[in-house]
Amino acid sequence: MLVHAVTAPNAVMRVLPVLPEAMWPASLAAAWAATAAVTAAYAPAEPRLLPQPRPDLTIAELADRAVAIGDPHAIKYADAVADVLAAAPDPALLSAAVRSVDELAD
Known part of the structure; x- marks a missing residue:
């Protein structure tokens, strides 16, 4: 949600x-x-730590992961994050977004 x-x-x-x-x-x-x-x-009661930024991640990988799990929410989320990252690249945000997409597969 x-x-x-x-x-x-x-x-x-x-x-x-x-x-x-x-x-x-x-x-x-x-x-x-x-x-x-x-x-x-x-929102969870306890905040979660951000994952470590990974300079090897790309927006394309985020999109590929979202498409691979096939969840429409993951795809829309990856698309929205891509808009933000296009305006202001941020490896920490990209790492967090990848983790979020991966968790939608669970």
């Missing part, structure tokens, strides 16, 4: 260019409110 905390705001960001600008603030506010609600309801 936590995957929606990433995919929902990403979906809104993708449609903003075709929405009237007057709708942007309300659209973003709704996406972030949904993200906060999902996170509050489903």
Whole structure:
């Protein structure tokens, strides 16, 4: 369920260019409110440590893993993470995303 905390705001960001600008603030506010609600309801009680960044990981590997498990949520999640990483590459985020996709296979 936590995957929606990433995919929902990403979906809104993708449609903003075709929405009237007057709708942007309300659209973003709704996406972030949904993200906060999902996170509050489903986040684990104890935080987990981030995995060690692996410089050998690529966005393509993340996408391949998501497709290989065949879960639509994993694919949407990998796609959303790819958008973020395209704007701001971060090996720690990529490592965490790969772990998250792998856990969706369980």
